[in-house]
Amino acid sequence: DQQVKQNSPSLSVQEGRISILNCDYTNSMFDYFLWYKKYPAEGPTFLISISSIKDKNEDGRFTVFLNKSAKHLSLHIVPSQPGDSAVYFCAASDSGAGSYQLTFGKGTKLSVIP
Amino acid sequence: KAGVTQTPRYLIKTRGQQVTLSCSPISGHRSVSWYQQTPGQGLQFLFEYFSETQRNKGNFPGRFSGRQFSNSRSEMNVSTLELGDSALYLCASSLAQGGSYTEAFFGQGTRLTVV
Numbered sequence: 001d002q003q004v005k006q007n008s009p010s011l012s013v014q015e016g017r018i019s020i021l022n023c024d025y026t027n028s029m030f031d032y033f034l035w036y037k038k039y040p041a042e043g044p045t046f047l048i049s050i051s052s053i054k055d056k057n058e059d060g061r062f063t064v065f066l067n068k069s070a071k072h073l074s075l076h077i078v079p080s081q082p083g084d085s086a087v088y089f090c091a092a093s094d095s096g097a098g099s100y101q102l103t104f105g106k107g108t109k110l111s112v113i114p
Numbered sequence: 115k116a117g118v119t120q121t122p123r124y125l126i127k128t129r130g131q132q133v134t135l136s137c138s139p140i141s142g143h144r145s146v147s148w149y150q151q152t153p154g155q156g157l158q159f160l161f162e163y164f165s166e167t168q169r170n171k172g173n174f175p176g177r178f179s180g181r182q183f184s185n186s187r188s189e190m191n192v193s194t195l196e197l198g199d200s201a202l203y204l205c206a207s208s209l210a211q212g213g214s215y216t217e218a219f220f221g222q223g224t225r226l227t228v229v
Binding site: 042 | 145147158162164206208210217222223
């Protein structure tokens, strides 16, 4: 069973507009969430994270929102730039499990059109 | 500060052989995790090491094993390679301080091709 789901395999956005990437999870024990950006044949690059005690975290153009009751998080990128084109992965962790295992979604490919 | 270093970057092996991949974490990071990325399955957790102890293991056969050394460097080994083991193998390191979660930083990965 897939505990972290990214239901949109791809997303196209015009340069300068907002990109919204969504992620749903089913495991209520997850308490830390991260977003990673990945280019082909490279390792994922950490973007931003959020703890379950918060509902929003901002870092420059990137904002992550967490809705615990809906088990849903989203990544907003404003304004979107062509260099943001990549695959974005949502990941979750259960810090109470005594391990730093990350459970990943299957990714959303973002294309920012100039 | 140097990032996570994985060697080699690319590897071609024959079915039935074994392979060892290496990962040097960010200096001061004590937790090292390994992931397998394939087009069909995405990023899947293999195992995590902390202070030379395996703390958690994913749903992979016993052919996949690993270890961590006292300097936090880690190796993973795959024995009796199968065609389905062809994948990008990623290593991630975390500071792992104070019991709370800290972000994991990934290396460039090792692309393993089994022929």
